[in-house]
Amino acid sequence: MTWAGNELAGLRPGAGRRPAVAALGGGHGLAASLQALQPVTDRITAVVTVADDGGSSGRLRQEFDILPPGDLRMALAALCSTSEWGLQWRDALQHRFPGEGDLGGHALGNLIIASLWDLLGDPVAGLDLVGRLLGARGRVLPMAVEPVRIAASVLGVDPDAADQVSEVVGQVRVASTSGRVLSVRLDPDPPRACPEAAQAILDADWVILGPGSWFTSVMPHLLVPELREALVHTRARRMLTLNMVMNTGETSGFSASDHLEVLAAHAPDLHLDVVLADPSVIDGDDDQLSETAAAMGAELVRAAVADPDQPGTHDTLRLAAAYRDVME
Known part of the structure; x- marks a missing residue:
């Protein structure tokens, strides 16, 4: 999206110090978050999966x-x-x-x-x-100074053995698996974190996780010990941006609250402050999602951030407005 001057003027916060934001993820989800952050702050660090x-x-x-x-x-x-x-x-x-x-x-x-x-x-x-x-x-x-490989424990890869758990290795294979992903790990385990990335999380005012492919873009950051420690101990506020589409690809069968529960299972000591969700992705999961968010210390913020012209994607301007409102 190209930003018109009047749109920027309406979104930019006041003349005070703008927040330092560390945005974690990868692929199109992280790109959408970064584009939305630009009208809100000029102090952005992207920490990208590898x-x-x-x-x-x-x-x-x-x-x-x-x-x-x-x-x-x-x-x-x-x-x-x-x-x-x-x-x-x-x-x-x-x-x-x-x-x-x-x-x-x-x-x-x-x-x-x-x-x-x-x-x-x-x-x-x-x-x-x-x-x-x-x-x-x-x-x-x-996020790391060496390439990593994702390995997932997946239930029901073989349709003839629906109760069998198999290991699926590689980002492409995990992202496209037909089974239900139970957990993920990285190889090497642990990978060597990028020191500047860990410091950016510690120095941030806000840390944003997501949107993005849950197991292959969002979760890997939690599996790098130095990054996980920085996420746990940073004085920044932590926001999780939920995807616009649930129950698809590597998260087939997952509700919005399932996404949070998987996050908590992989990083049980991680505290969240805000979970940002478009009302369309909640769809009957409101109470459960609110309870799951509260269990992680977070407030559920409902905001219309969907792009009406491209179903399943975030609207950059609406997401920017939601980020601004939450951060202010």
């Missing part, structure tokens, strides 16, 4: 043993300057080469990020340099 093993990211990861750059690229693009320079470089980073050749399917931004990592030998320095190129209004950091 478990992707599909597409261009998976190919680069396998060939060069590097962090998968795709989700990091998307976060940088979401934070780009809205100047002509920033938008043109955003489009360049997001450009994907066509065809079936060696470059086919690769995003240019993935190749640029991989090249800078090779030149600089430092993933954080490489991402900071791309951020400068884009005029990014915030910083993008990996």
Whole structure:
């Protein structure tokens, strides 16, 4: 969405100090959250999962043993300057080469990020340099300094053995499993956290988890011990943004309250302050969701944040207004 001046003026908070926000996640969900945060604050740090093993990211990861750059690229693009320079470089980073050749399917931004990592030998320095190129209004950091692989315990992968629990390995396979995901873990266990990411969580005024693929974008941060400790001990307030679509893909059969219960099971000492949900995703689960949120210390905030023109997605402007209202 391109922000018009009057829309920005109506959303920007007062002249006081804007909140420092650490937004955790990956993929399209994190990108939506980052775009919504920009009218609210200019002090944004994205902490991005590094478990992707599909597409261009998976190919680069396998060939060069590097962090998968795709989700990091998307976060940088979401934070780009809205100047002509920033938008043109955003489009360049997001450009994907066509065809079936060696470059086919690769995003240019993935190749640029991989090249800078090779030149600089430092993933954080490489991402900071791309951020400068884009005029990014915030910083993008990996959750870990080494690529991780997601492994899930899944019930009913085999339709002929519905009560059998199997292990499913890899982000793509977990995200598309036909069974019910019971729990996830990371390999290596534990991975080496990005120190700057843990510090950003400790320094934040607000930490936002979600939206995003629950087991493959939101949950992995809780499985990195240093990040989990930072989430538990930070003085920031913690907000969980629920997805616009429940009961699909890796969370097939899950209600809104099930999402919270899974979070609590993986990080029982994690306290939340706010759970933000569009009324459409609650749908008969209101009392249970309120009780589950309260058990984690959180208030359930209902806000109309759905995009009426694109079912199942957040509207950037409405989500921005909800973030502003909650943070104020």
